[in-house]
Amino acid sequence: MEGAEGRQQEFYGLIEEQLKALQPPRLQISQEKVYPSLMRRFKGESKIFLIIKNKYFDGYIAHAGADDYGKQLNISWYLVQRAGKFARIMSYLPGFLALPLYPLYAIYTFYEKFISRRVTFENMDLFDRNELSAFAGTVHHAVTSSSQVIASTVGFDFSKVDQKSKGFLNLN
Secondary structure, three states: OEOOOOOHHHHHHHHHHHHHHHOOOOEEEEEEEEOOOHHHHHHOOOEEEEEEEEOOOOOEEEEEEEEEEOOEEEEEEEEEEOOOHHHHHHHHOOHHHHHHHHHHHHHHHHHHHHOOOOOOHHHOOHHHHHHHHHHHHHHHHHHHHHHHHHHHHHOOOHHHOOOOOOOOOOOO
16 A cells, blocks of 8 residues: 555554454454464574464464555455364474374364364354454455555555455455
8 A cells, every 4th residue: 555654553553443443343453463384483483473362262363464665555454274282292293203293183183173162264163154254354455444444544446456265265
């Protein structure tokens, strides 16, 4: 968004206000430094995102981002499914150490699915998909409406913006 550089915190504040006004259940919002990989973490390469979680699901996280890009503000949002803690630990281990732990991994996966609501999209029932769709749609609405406010503030023509999300939910 041309002319909107330096407005990251304003954008994040607008999203938080929008979400509070909509009052979606089980929502948790925070600003966090995000590292896309272990190597980038070691290098200190991070970006600040507004992290939006739905407490109904453990692992589905929305990242709303806004970064200066020259004299522009690059705005984005992503819905990601983060692997469980045990799976992340297993991924760091060499095969000969991970293999004996697979029975524990199976038990933990069962626990995650039925107790802590950690489910993959393929394993969701109707209620789970409805909850995820409502969560993603609410975040999408908050990001686009907050973007419109910033655009009108700086005189940017928001009609040029493709507001459709990509992915399995295809939100407008």
